[in-house]
Amino acid sequence: MPLRFSSLHFAVAASFIISAPTAITTPLAAQSISDDALAAKVNQTLFAEAAFQDATIQATAHNGTVTLTGSVPNSAARILASTETDQLEGVKTVLNNLIVGSMLTQEPPAPLPRETRTLSLPNHSILAIRLDDYVSTETAKVGDTFHGVVSSAVYCSGYPLLPAGTPVLGHVIEAKSASKLHGLPMLTISLMAVRVNGSNNEAVDVPISTIPLSTRVKGTGTLQLGRQIELPPQTALRFESSTVTEIPVEFSGGKPVYRQAASGKATLDHSSKSQSN
Known part of the structure; x- marks a missing residue:
């Protein structure tokens, strides 16, 4: 006898197809944070x-x-x-x-006096920056400066010593354009100053020394070779401090006062520049 299926059979079969089990995933555990x-x-x-x-x-x-x-x-x-x-x-x-x-029923206490101290930016600290200026071996000369900002805050004992947006100043140590005479282009750059808010939120430019980024070395401090080396604005770079740097910070009641990134562009006068080299 031929098999016959009623509409009820088809409905039951369809329900099994539609309600087939699906995989259930759980989110990964959040990464621990100090x-x-x-x-x-x-x-x-x-x-x-x-x-x-x-x-x-x-x-x-x-x-x-x-x-x-x-x-x-x-x-x-x-x-x-x-x-x-x-x-x-x-x-x-x-x-x-x-x-x-x-x-509070009592009169508010007098504001705590503020004082300026220094916190140490340790040697080998990583400074991730984003360029504001254009740097190219086609036009750059030794001694040229460039500006940028810190793209990721640098912390010291939980305190944002260099908040994101902190202005930085760098300079060109070596620059050679690509040519038949000189061959491949060469570029070496380094940071020389950061701008922070010091006493009374007044901008202070602090000399800093970093390991140069260069086409001459391989590893962390390598710049990519090409016909010409071009670093347009918004280029992300990572510098590593080569010395301990003392950064001025306002304290109130024995604790550092949280601050925003300083405004303007970092600069250095001639005397400070000579000390940072």
Whole structure:
């Protein structure tokens, strides 16, 4: 007898096809982050929030638990601090010990005196920068300078010693254009100064020494060869500091004051330039 299938059979078969099991994936575990880096991340996020302009907030971290201390102007700001902190990657628990300003019955204390100290940028620190100027072996001469900005903040004990956007100044140590006489082009460049906000947020240009980037060497400090070596604006470069550099930082109450990147372009006078070489 020939097999017959009713519409019900087809419906049941179709349901099995449609409801075939699909693979279920789980997100990869988030990469671990150090306590100092997590605290710095929270402090930077809250510092950039306009709602905390009149607040004093200090974040510390331990094994993913972030503790917020200080004061905020109102209850809404206190809640917002917890919310923004809790949304950051790496934060497991938020302990909110912030005090609302209106809860204080005593007169506000006098502002803590500020003083300028120095923090050390260690030797062999990596400075990732992005060029502002055009550099080419076709036109560059020894002694020419170029400008750029730090593209990734450089930290010291959780503090952004060189925030992203920090202006830098570099110079050309060697430049030879490609030609039949000289052969392949040659270019060697190095950084010589960074601009930071010092006392009272006044810009300070600090001499710095880095291992040169060059076409003469192989490895980390190598520039790619071509008919001419051209480094247009927005080119990403990585320099390595060759000495310890002392960076001025404002302190208040024994703690460094968080700051934004300095404005303008880094410069060096003749005396500072000679010291950085």
